[in-house]
Amino acid sequence: MYPTNHDLPVENRERVATILQTALYEALELKLRVKEAHWTVRGPNFSELHALFDKIASDADDYADDFAERSIALGFPVKGKAADIAGAVSLLPPFAPATHQGPDVLRAVIATVAKFAKNVRFAIEATASEKDAGTSDLFTGTSRSVDKWLWMLEAHTG
Ligand SMILES: [Fe+2]
Known part of the structure:
Protein backbone atom coordinates (compact mmCIF):
# COMPACT_ATOMS: atom_id res chain seq x y z
CA MET A 1 0.00 0.00 0.00
CA THR A 40 -6.64 -13.88 -37.27
CA VAL A 41 -10.17 -13.27 -38.54
CA ARG A 42 -10.82 -14.28 -42.17
CA GLY A 43 -13.75 -14.28 -44.57
CA PRO A 44 -15.95 -11.90 -46.57
CA ASN A 45 -16.31 -9.41 -43.69
CA PHE A 46 -12.59 -9.33 -42.98
CA SER A 47 -12.09 -5.57 -43.40
CA GLU A 48 -14.98 -4.56 -41.17
CA LEU A 49 -14.25 -7.06 -38.42
CA HIS A 50 -10.50 -6.44 -38.56
CA ALA A 51 -11.11 -2.71 -37.99
CA LEU A 52 -13.88 -3.19 -35.41
CA PHE A 53 -11.81 -5.58 -33.27
CA ASP A 54 -8.91 -3.15 -33.27
CA LYS A 55 -11.10 -0.31 -31.99
CA ILE A 56 -12.39 -2.50 -29.17
CA ALA A 57 -8.83 -3.52 -28.29
CA SER A 58 -7.87 0.13 -28.08
CA ASP A 59 -10.76 0.88 -25.71
CA ALA A 60 -9.93 -2.19 -23.61
CA ASP A 61 -6.42 -0.80 -23.25
CA ASP A 62 -7.93 2.45 -21.96
CA TYR A 63 -10.18 0.59 -19.51
CA ALA A 64 -7.14 -1.24 -18.15
CA ASP A 65 -5.22 2.00 -17.75
CA ASP A 66 -8.15 3.65 -15.94
CA PHE A 67 -8.64 0.71 -13.57
CA ALA A 68 -4.93 0.55 -12.75
CA GLU A 69 -4.58 4.26 -12.12
CA ARG A 70 -7.73 4.40 -10.00
CA SER A 71 -6.28 1.69 -7.76
CA ILE A 72 -3.03 3.62 -7.43
CA ALA A 73 -5.03 6.76 -6.55
CA LEU A 74 -6.63 4.77 -3.73
CA GLY A 75 -3.18 3.78 -2.47
CA PHE A 76 -2.92 0.25 -3.82
CA PRO A 77 -0.38 -0.95 -6.40
CA VAL A 78 -1.52 -3.27 -9.20
CA LYS A 79 -0.17 -6.24 -11.12
CA GLY A 80 -0.41 -6.28 -14.91
CA LYS A 81 2.34 -8.47 -16.30
CA ALA A 82 1.60 -11.38 -18.63
CA ALA A 83 2.50 -13.88 -15.89
CA ASP A 84 0.11 -12.14 -13.48
CA ILE A 85 -2.74 -12.32 -15.99
CA ALA A 86 -1.99 -15.98 -16.73
CA GLY A 87 -1.99 -16.82 -13.02
CA ALA A 88 -5.27 -15.04 -12.31
CA VAL A 89 -8.52 -16.94 -12.17
CA SER A 90 -10.34 -15.66 -15.24
CA LEU A 91 -14.00 -14.85 -14.88
CA LEU A 92 -14.28 -14.61 -18.65
CA PRO A 93 -15.45 -17.62 -20.67
CA PRO A 94 -12.80 -19.59 -22.60
CA PHE A 95 -11.82 -17.98 -25.90
CA ALA A 96 -11.45 -20.57 -28.63
CA PRO A 97 -13.23 -19.76 -31.90
CA ALA A 98 -14.11 -22.96 -33.82
CA THR A 99 -12.46 -21.52 -36.97
CA HIS A 100 -10.91 -18.25 -38.10
CA GLN A 101 -14.02 -17.44 -40.12
CA GLY A 102 -15.81 -14.21 -39.24
CA PRO A 103 -18.98 -15.69 -37.69
CA ASP A 104 -17.02 -18.02 -35.38
CA VAL A 105 -14.57 -15.35 -34.27
CA LEU A 106 -17.43 -12.87 -33.82
CA ARG A 107 -19.32 -15.37 -31.64
CA ALA A 108 -16.29 -15.86 -29.39
CA VAL A 109 -15.65 -12.12 -29.11
CA ILE A 110 -19.31 -11.45 -28.29
CA ALA A 111 -19.23 -14.04 -25.48
CA THR A 112 -16.14 -12.40 -23.98
CA VAL A 113 -17.45 -8.84 -24.31
CA ALA A 114 -20.86 -9.79 -22.89
CA LYS A 115 -19.31 -11.37 -19.79
CA PHE A 116 -16.89 -8.47 -19.35
CA ALA A 117 -19.88 -6.09 -19.55
CA LYS A 118 -21.75 -8.14 -16.95
CA ASN A 119 -18.79 -8.10 -14.56
CA VAL A 120 -18.33 -4.35 -15.00
CA ARG A 121 -22.02 -3.81 -14.22
CA PHE A 122 -21.60 -5.85 -11.03
CA ALA A 123 -18.59 -3.70 -10.07
CA ILE A 124 -20.71 -0.53 -10.30
CA GLU A 125 -22.84 -1.71 -7.39
CA ALA A 126 -20.03 -3.40 -5.49
CA THR A 127 -17.91 -0.25 -5.38
CA ALA A 128 -20.89 1.99 -4.65
CA SER A 129 -21.62 -0.11 -1.58
CA GLU A 130 -18.05 0.65 -0.44
CA LYS A 131 -18.99 4.35 -0.57
CA ASP A 132 -16.56 4.88 -3.46
CA ALA A 133 -18.63 6.94 -5.90
CA GLY A 134 -15.52 7.78 -7.94
CA THR A 135 -14.74 4.18 -8.78
CA SER A 136 -18.42 3.34 -9.23
CA ASP A 137 -18.63 6.20 -11.73
CA LEU A 138 -15.57 4.88 -13.56
CA PHE A 139 -17.24 1.49 -13.90
CA THR A 140 -20.47 3.18 -15.01
CA GLY A 141 -18.66 4.94 -17.84
CA THR A 142 -16.91 1.70 -18.78
CA SER A 143 -20.24 -0.10 -18.76
CA ARG A 144 -21.73 2.38 -21.21
CA SER A 145 -18.76 2.01 -23.53
CA VAL A 146 -18.73 -1.80 -23.43
CA ASP A 147 -22.48 -1.99 -23.98
CA LYS A 148 -21.98 0.07 -27.14
CA TRP A 149 -19.35 -2.37 -28.41
CA LEU A 150 -21.63 -5.30 -27.62
CA TRP A 151 -24.35 -3.69 -29.72
CA MET A 152 -21.97 -3.09 -32.61
CA LEU A 153 -20.67 -6.65 -32.50
CA GLU A 154 -24.15 -8.15 -32.33
CA ALA A 155 -25.32 -5.93 -35.20
CA HIS A 156 -22.92 -7.91 -37.42
CA THR A 157 -24.75 -11.16 -36.67
CA GLY A 158 -27.92 -10.13 -38.53
FE1 LIG B 1 -3.32 -4.07 -36.54
Whole structure:
Protein backbone atom coordinates (compact mmCIF):
# COMPACT_ATOMS: atom_id res chain seq x y z
CA MET A 1 0.00 0.00 0.00
CA TYR A 2 1.16 3.54 -0.73
CA PRO A 3 0.76 6.29 1.88
CA THR A 4 -2.08 8.64 0.98
CA ASN A 5 -4.27 11.29 2.55
CA HIS A 6 -7.32 9.80 0.81
CA ASP A 7 -10.11 9.97 3.39
CA LEU A 8 -12.07 6.84 2.41
CA PRO A 9 -11.42 4.20 5.13
CA VAL A 10 -8.56 1.90 4.22
CA GLU A 11 -10.77 -1.19 4.55
CA ASN A 12 -13.12 0.18 1.89
CA ARG A 13 -10.24 1.18 -0.36
CA GLU A 14 -8.67 -2.24 -0.02
CA ARG A 15 -11.88 -4.02 -1.07
CA VAL A 16 -12.31 -1.62 -3.99
CA ALA A 17 -8.68 -2.21 -5.02
CA THR A 18 -9.36 -5.96 -5.14
CA ILE A 19 -12.30 -5.33 -7.48
CA LEU A 20 -10.15 -3.02 -9.62
CA GLN A 21 -7.36 -5.61 -9.83
CA THR A 22 -9.81 -8.24 -11.11
CA ALA A 23 -11.23 -5.74 -13.59
CA LEU A 24 -7.69 -4.88 -14.72
CA TYR A 25 -6.92 -8.54 -15.43
CA GLU A 26 -10.15 -8.85 -17.38
CA ALA A 27 -9.57 -5.68 -19.39
CA LEU A 28 -6.04 -6.81 -20.31
CA GLU A 29 -7.34 -10.26 -21.25
CA LEU A 30 -10.14 -8.68 -23.29
CA LYS A 31 -7.60 -6.55 -25.13
CA LEU A 32 -5.40 -9.56 -25.93
CA ARG A 33 -8.33 -11.67 -27.12
CA VAL A 34 -9.78 -8.97 -29.35
CA LYS A 35 -6.35 -8.17 -30.72
CA GLU A 36 -5.87 -11.85 -31.61
CA ALA A 37 -9.27 -11.74 -33.32
CA HIS A 38 -8.13 -8.62 -35.19
CA TRP A 39 -5.10 -10.51 -36.50
CA THR A 40 -6.64 -13.88 -37.27
CA VAL A 41 -10.17 -13.27 -38.54
CA ARG A 42 -10.82 -14.28 -42.17
CA GLY A 43 -13.75 -14.28 -44.57
CA PRO A 44 -15.95 -11.90 -46.57
CA ASN A 45 -16.31 -9.41 -43.69
CA PHE A 46 -12.59 -9.33 -42.98
CA SER A 47 -12.09 -5.57 -43.40
CA GLU A 48 -14.98 -4.56 -41.17
CA LEU A 49 -14.25 -7.06 -38.42
CA HIS A 50 -10.50 -6.44 -38.56
CA ALA A 51 -11.11 -2.71 -37.99
CA LEU A 52 -13.88 -3.19 -35.41
CA PHE A 53 -11.81 -5.58 -33.27
CA ASP A 54 -8.91 -3.15 -33.27
CA LYS A 55 -11.10 -0.31 -31.99
CA ILE A 56 -12.39 -2.50 -29.17
CA ALA A 57 -8.83 -3.52 -28.29
CA SER A 58 -7.87 0.13 -28.08
CA ASP A 59 -10.76 0.88 -25.71
CA ALA A 60 -9.93 -2.19 -23.61
CA ASP A 61 -6.42 -0.80 -23.25
CA ASP A 62 -7.93 2.45 -21.96
CA TYR A 63 -10.18 0.59 -19.51
CA ALA A 64 -7.14 -1.24 -18.15
CA ASP A 65 -5.22 2.00 -17.75
CA ASP A 66 -8.15 3.65 -15.94
CA PHE A 67 -8.64 0.71 -13.57
CA ALA A 68 -4.93 0.55 -12.75
CA GLU A 69 -4.58 4.26 -12.12
CA ARG A 70 -7.73 4.40 -10.00
CA SER A 71 -6.28 1.69 -7.76
CA ILE A 72 -3.03 3.62 -7.43
CA ALA A 73 -5.03 6.76 -6.55
CA LEU A 74 -6.63 4.77 -3.73
CA GLY A 75 -3.18 3.78 -2.47
CA PHE A 76 -2.92 0.25 -3.82
CA PRO A 77 -0.38 -0.95 -6.40
CA VAL A 78 -1.52 -3.27 -9.20
CA LYS A 79 -0.17 -6.24 -11.12
CA GLY A 80 -0.41 -6.28 -14.91
CA LYS A 81 2.34 -8.47 -16.30
CA ALA A 82 1.60 -11.38 -18.63
CA ALA A 83 2.50 -13.88 -15.89
CA ASP A 84 0.11 -12.14 -13.48
CA ILE A 85 -2.74 -12.32 -15.99
CA ALA A 86 -1.99 -15.98 -16.73
CA GLY A 87 -1.99 -16.82 -13.02
CA ALA A 88 -5.27 -15.04 -12.31
CA VAL A 89 -8.52 -16.94 -12.17
CA SER A 90 -10.34 -15.66 -15.24
CA LEU A 91 -14.00 -14.85 -14.88
CA LEU A 92 -14.28 -14.61 -18.65
CA PRO A 93 -15.45 -17.62 -20.67
CA PRO A 94 -12.80 -19.59 -22.60
CA PHE A 95 -11.82 -17.98 -25.90
CA ALA A 96 -11.45 -20.57 -28.63
CA PRO A 97 -13.23 -19.76 -31.90
CA ALA A 98 -14.11 -22.96 -33.82
CA THR A 99 -12.46 -21.52 -36.97
CA HIS A 100 -10.91 -18.25 -38.10
CA GLN A 101 -14.02 -17.44 -40.12
CA GLY A 102 -15.81 -14.21 -39.24
CA PRO A 103 -18.98 -15.69 -37.69
CA ASP A 104 -17.02 -18.02 -35.38
CA VAL A 105 -14.57 -15.35 -34.27
CA LEU A 106 -17.43 -12.87 -33.82
CA ARG A 107 -19.32 -15.37 -31.64
CA ALA A 108 -16.29 -15.86 -29.39
CA VAL A 109 -15.65 -12.12 -29.11
CA ILE A 110 -19.31 -11.45 -28.29
CA ALA A 111 -19.23 -14.04 -25.48
CA THR A 112 -16.14 -12.40 -23.98
CA VAL A 113 -17.45 -8.84 -24.31
CA ALA A 114 -20.86 -9.79 -22.89
CA LYS A 115 -19.31 -11.37 -19.79
CA PHE A 116 -16.89 -8.47 -19.35
CA ALA A 117 -19.88 -6.09 -19.55
CA LYS A 118 -21.75 -8.14 -16.95
CA ASN A 119 -18.79 -8.10 -14.56
CA VAL A 120 -18.33 -4.35 -15.00
CA ARG A 121 -22.02 -3.81 -14.22
CA PHE A 122 -21.60 -5.85 -11.03
CA ALA A 123 -18.59 -3.70 -10.07
CA ILE A 124 -20.71 -0.53 -10.30
CA GLU A 125 -22.84 -1.71 -7.39
CA ALA A 126 -20.03 -3.40 -5.49
CA THR A 127 -17.91 -0.25 -5.38
CA ALA A 128 -20.89 1.99 -4.65
CA SER A 129 -21.62 -0.11 -1.58
CA GLU A 130 -18.05 0.65 -0.44
CA LYS A 131 -18.99 4.35 -0.57
CA ASP A 132 -16.56 4.88 -3.46
CA ALA A 133 -18.63 6.94 -5.90
CA GLY A 134 -15.52 7.78 -7.94
CA THR A 135 -14.74 4.18 -8.78
CA SER A 136 -18.42 3.34 -9.23
CA ASP A 137 -18.63 6.20 -11.73
CA LEU A 138 -15.57 4.88 -13.56
CA PHE A 139 -17.24 1.49 -13.90
CA THR A 140 -20.47 3.18 -15.01
CA GLY A 141 -18.66 4.94 -17.84
CA THR A 142 -16.91 1.70 -18.78
CA SER A 143 -20.24 -0.10 -18.76
CA ARG A 144 -21.73 2.38 -21.21
CA SER A 145 -18.76 2.01 -23.53
CA VAL A 146 -18.73 -1.80 -23.43
CA ASP A 147 -22.48 -1.99 -23.98
CA LYS A 148 -21.98 0.07 -27.14
CA TRP A 149 -19.35 -2.37 -28.41
CA LEU A 150 -21.63 -5.30 -27.62
CA TRP A 151 -24.35 -3.69 -29.72
CA MET A 152 -21.97 -3.09 -32.61
CA LEU A 153 -20.67 -6.65 -32.50
CA GLU A 154 -24.15 -8.15 -32.33
CA ALA A 155 -25.32 -5.93 -35.20
CA HIS A 156 -22.92 -7.91 -37.42
CA THR A 157 -24.75 -11.16 -36.67
CA GLY A 158 -27.92 -10.13 -38.53
FE1 LIG B 1 -3.32 -4.07 -36.54
